[in-house]
Amino acid sequence: MNTTVQTIRGACPHDCPDTCSLVTTVENGVALRVQGNPEHPHTDGALCTKVSRYTERTYHPDRLLHPLVRTGPKGSGQFRRVGWDEALDLVAERLKDIAARDPQAVVPYSYAGTMGQVQGEGMAARFFHRLGASFLDRTICASAGGEALIQTLGGKVGMKVEHFADSKLIVIWGSNSIGSNLHFWRLAQQAKRNGARLVCIDPRRSETAEKCHEHIALRPGTDAALALALMHQLITHDWLDHDYIAQHTLGWEGLRERALQWPPERAAEVCGIPVQQITDLARAYGTTKPAAIRLNYGMQRVRGGGNAVRAVACLPALVGAWRQPAGGLLMSSSAQFPVNRAALHKPELLAGRTPRTINMSTIGNDLLNPGSAAFGPKIEALIVYNSNPVAVAPESGKVVQGFLREDLFTVVLEHFQTDTADHADVILPATTQLEHWDIHTSYGHTDVLLNRPAIAPVGESRTNTDIFRALAARLGFDDPCFADDDETLCRTAFGTAVDFQTLLDQGFATLPIAEAPFAHGGFPTPSGRCEFFSARLAAQGLDGLPDHLPNHELQGSSAAYPLAMISPPARNFLNSSFVNVQSLRDIEGEPLLEIHADDAALRGIESGQMVRVFNDRGEYRCKAKVSTRARPGVVNGLGIWWRKLGPSGTNVNEVTSQQLTDMGRGPVFYDCLVEVAGVH
């Protein structure tokens, strides 16, 4: 037989700011390896450990290869193999039946299992719009910070990531870049070699924190206090760019007054850090040019997360950092992409209906809601794709209780038998990124990437788009848009705003973004200025200026639960993806709780010992690791393990809460008090 070897360009679909360009080597239809594209500047030929094992994931022996229908009790994981027609007929019949009563009783549940515009909501949104299903508020990761950026800078915009290499001071705020933003870290290293100072702000002494010149290990949920104290110092030492403030900001007098209430001593007390760390950072930030902040989403998973992001996002304008390409701030670049969402999602299919909205971060409560005039109908069907809510949604005791409802019809599109798939009535096997078309934006750089299929679908798996097309046909949705194929959807995503031939030729296309986009103001806010004061927030009855809002679960407020817990991702997992890839799980070992030696000694806990982590919401078990990665009073429950792979069949979200952030209706995973006890 002749051997044919091809290389196919694609895009990493995972929830990571780097959005790498992939090159898959295929021999006789089999993917041999997945590598970083050396021709894509941001990827620079390198992938993280997780995705460099992508063929192991694609050809995993546990890959779902056929549709399955439940045979055992809910949650038992017992299914029988069926053909596609039987599975799709069953789903279509149930949805028809429920929709005839009220289509809002059907709820889609999806997030960033793929970040692709096509296999994400490309065809799914059309289907749910036509059905009249509930809207889903996709808040679970980034909505507080996203809303804060909109209110301050006008959108998810910021400096071009490549210019971090030329910064002289880089503040890495709320991010373990080595684990979750590797290609940015390479730029930071380049800057470091050129003499830049790196400062990491994170309650956890992460891999990134220990490689920076300085680590500021503040208490979770106190970032706004630190930012306000930095402003206090910038003001009192006059390290301000008065001209930039006058020309390009709004609300300076109010912010000045607010910041002057935050002398470093006050913030040091709140943050649990030395005064000197604040004054030193303020001096460095006020006197080093260019200074850049890489802000990430970790710090906004607390009650005051939106205010904290707003406070930090005000800093670059105060010192005029935006004037230079290597100065400013980057949290997300996603609003810089001219995606034509209306053309993709077809909101006109709603035909004037405005369904109610379900917040994905409170799915535990909402599944248990019997329905009311305010809530709308009880949720009767849940269609889950690109997400694993049983493992990742907060307060999983309630989430599981909801998924166990006998009267809930649950359909799960998946690659693997996840915790959520275990609770399905019907499982539909979906393709992975190597098997389908897609097109990608990024939230860490400003290139569009095209993903071409490298291999045929594995087993009987089908693309998400194909599954929604097939369901649409069964429900009698004959609108022409349901006939669009995936390449057409890829072309639709950007229309003429991005040259599709360039994407076909090289796999990526770079957006024309100014090198220093806000050097002369021009922020996409209503005023065109950086809005220290947001009239839009004030109109909602909220504080128009950023402030420090203490956590819902403030440390010291509970004698029973004295420890604050954060749950950052284990380095070799990405949310709950990759947990079942054996070689990666071997590196991680088992679920761990990092605890400081003082807290461990107080409880007689030794490293390696099994512990219970608990509060009023529930408990989970894992191994304790006595470690300097944890600061006193704060424990780090590394996530997100699949529940069924944890020692007690639960995971860290057993103890997290369904309370929400100050803006954006986001979850507060890192605003959580617990107690820890050894298990003997």
Ligand code: SF4
């Ligand atoms: S997870 Fe991130 S670093 Fe890893 S390959 Fe994907 S985009 Fe690149």
